[in-house]
Amino acid sequence: MFLQLKNITKRYPGVVALDDVSLDIIEGEVHALVGENGAGKSTLIKTCTGAISPNEGTIVIQGQEFSSLTPKTSEAMGVGVIYQEFNLVDELSVAENIFLGRAPRKGIVIDRQKMETEAAKIFQQFDIKIDPAELVGNLTVGYQQLVEIAKAISQKAKLLIMDEPSAPLTQTEAESLYLVVEKLKASGVTVVYISHRMDEIFRLSDRITVLRDGQKIETIQTSETNLDELVQLMVGRELKETYPQRKHRVSDEVLLEVEGITGSIVKDVSLKIKKGEVLGLAGLIGSGRTELAEILFGYKAKSAGRITLEGREISPKTPKQAIAEGIALVPEDRKKLGALLDVDIKGNISVSVLERISKFFTIDKRREEEIAEDYRTSIRIKTPNLEQKIKNLSGGNQQKVIIAKWLATEPTLVIFDEPTRGIDVGAKAEIYELVNTLVETGKSVLMISSEMEEVMGMSDRIVVLHEGRVTGELDRKDFSQEAIMAFASKN
Ligand SMILES: Nc1ncnc2c1ncn2[C@@H]1O[C@H](COP(=O)(O)OP(=O)(O)OP(=O)(O)O)[C@@H](O)[C@H]1O
Ligand SMILES: [Mg+2]
CATH class of the missing domain: 3.40.50.300 (P-loop containing nucleotide triphosphate hydrolases)
Structure with missing residues (x-):
């Protein structure tokens, strides 16, 4: 077991974002977290990264118990994260962002050359062309997301949490992301993966946990469920047709x-x-x-x-x-x-x-x-x-x-x-x-x-x-x- 959440509750004014949620993350698995908008997915992972403190409950990382974490302890325990909202500094270069706060140095001087070579190496894995010297502010969202991913990978985390990493990517770039996830898994890294794209949930995950309105509904083996069942668990109601019929003809004007x-x-x-x-x-x-x-x-x-x-x-x-x-x-x-x-x-x-x-x-x-x-x-x-x-x-x-x-x-x-x-x-x-x-x-x-x-x-x-x-x-x-x-x- 890499990580255990026990009876986690998080309240905000007017909202119970997490309601007595317990969850196990097994070492080496890809664990998907799914649920409707506002179900509590991001809140759950923020308790694991120390970004927020739960009101109640315990977090156990590799046997060590915490009632709440700080970002520092979480990182020291081997937890890396890619947040849904970017944490990049527009005015810094791609390489500087990746190595922010832990840049390689020559004496007291930052070794820019080494930093850029290291960054370039990570991008090679993606087969994606980003200039490590480019300012992050000049990149489109899709590329910024790839920088976020590279940053998390460079931290060599044992548990990598990804909150909707593929959202800003096109299908082609998402494919490179899937390869990265598969490589990480093969090298023994545990992954928690949040997404609204059902195809990738089925492709990547070993187990899936469904949250609804702050509560944990179920954890299931991916191989033992299917799309219809999963959607049913997520939304808890009948779904309308995805692409509703249009009743008119396009005008010639x-x-x-x-x-x-x-x-x-x-x-x-x-x-x-x-x-x-x-x-x-x-x-x-x-x-x-x-x-x-x-x-x-x-x-x-x-x-x-x-x-x-x-x-x-x-x-x-x-x-x-x-x-x-x-x-x-x-x-x-x-x-x-x-x-x-x-x-x-x-x-x-x-x-x-x-x-x-x-x-x-x-x-x-x-x-x-x-x-x-x-x-x-x-x-x-x-x-x-x-x-x-x-x-x-x-x-x-x-x-x-x-x-x-x-x-x-x-x-x-x-x-x-x-x-x-x-x-x-x-x-x-x-x-x-x-x-x-x-x-x-x-x-x-x-x-x-x-x-x-x-x-x-x-x-x-x-x-x-x-x-x-x-x-x-x-x-x-x-x-x-x-x-x-x-x-x-x-x-
Ligand atoms: N800082 C905050 N203050 C008040 N309410 C918050 C805060 N952060 C989250 N919430 C509320 O907690 C609930 C869970 O939010 P959360 O961001 O965890 O959802 P999510 O499952 O990640 O959704 P999405 O798929 O849209 O990202 C929501 O109702 C949200 O409005
Ligand atoms: Mg979220």
């Missing part, structure tokens, strides 16, 4: 036309989105999907090209101008573009519609409350009340608040960049319903997603990018993972 858009990654991109259409945008990390979204949303400048909305040329220079044109972006990086962590749920949602719900410079509080309550029920934002600061919400519930915020602007074009990242299986279906409602009422959706099933399940058409260029376009009847991958990795 074009809503948005993009011609020859060029930025720093995207080159000469042209595409059209029709009214009532979901256009999927596929590609690998770094293929320019996010940049294209950010250009349309006025967050990044284009160096060439035209954008036409309902026949009118537009050139949004700021998100504010884009919103005024009826464009909204649900961003992949919720900290950069989306969330006001220290503001409550109501405030986060209403910030994008202040003008509409204000009279004589005063916010109509009742209207604000109504809008927030509406989304709270429609996409199940799990919270004791709408005054909760969103930094206190679970990762998936923060994402839901951001979605609500942008939908509240009542846009004609919604760009979703990885909309269901970190969203649990039950809530995904609700977000898909929302997308359907949008297009059924004549709005259009541009959907960027690294989850193949999701792009294929939701899009009417898919455009594929490779190194900034459009390499292919597929109609719904021609969708297949192979076809998309062929375009996405075209040379």
Whole structure:
């Protein structure tokens, strides 16, 4: 037994995040932790890493008992962690981040050369090209996640806890992650793995523990269960169909036309989105999907090209101008573009519609409350009340608040960049319903997603990018993972 949790309880105002949870982690196993958004997964692992102290219970690591841990003791006991929210310093290089606080030295001077060589060695295992000297702030979320993983690996932990490590990765990069997990396991490292992606849970884990509403429901052998049973245990209710049927036909009218858009990654991109259409945008990390979204949303400048909305040329220079044109972006990086962590749920949602719900410079509080309550029920934002600061919400519930915020602007074009990242299986279906409602009422959706099933399940058409260029376009009847991958990795 590597780690034992005995009767752990953690309370927050209005929430019992963990309710008398007991759990054993066997040495050398890959133990998956699953459950809906807000079930208590991150809270559970934070008690193991010393990030928080439980109100009750005991933690036993390799026979040694603790009523609570500090990050220092936890690390000294061989526990390493990759948190759901990044802990990287944007202003430092990749190598500096990996070796933060334990850099190799020559005398008293940091041995930069050695640090960068060591970092490069770790990346070789992933088969991923990251320059160890690059500033972390310049990397996209996907690459930042890979830096987090490299950092945890470099600590040579005996137990490595990973909280949704694959969430910001595309399928291809996720494959490298799986290989790393398998290698770690082969070398005797114990792994606790949190994820909402069921395929990888089945692929990687030996045992699975299901949490629901802070309680442990069951620990099962992966080989003795199946997807349906697992989902049933997680959500405790009947699930609707994952990709709900759409009841309308896409109109022939074009809503948005993009011609020859060029930025720093995207080159000469042209595409059209029709009214009532979901256009999927596929590609690998770094293929320019996010940049294209950010250009349309006025967050990044284009160096060439035209954008036409309902026949009118537009050139949004700021998100504010884009919103005024009826464009909204649900961003992949919720900290950069989306969330006001220290503001409550109501405030986060209403910030994008202040003008509409204000009279004589005063916010109509009742209207604000109504809008927030509406989304709270429609996409199940799990919270004791709408005054909760969103930094206190679970990762998936923060994402839901951001979605609500942008939908509240009542846009004609919604760009979703990885909309269901970190969203649990039950809530995904609700977000898909929302997308359907949008297009059924004549709005259009541009959907960027690294989850193949999701792009294929939701899009009417898919455009594929490779190194900034459009390499292919597929109609719904021609969708297949192979076809998309062929375009996405075209040379
Ligand atoms: N610092 C905090 N203050 C108040 N409530 C908190 C705090 N941290 C977590 N919670 C609450 O505890 C519950 C469990 O949250 P936790 O982050 O563990 O969920 P999770 O299972 O990791 O969910 P997700 O899949 O969305 O990441 C949630 O209801 C959350 O809002
Ligand atoms: Mg979490």
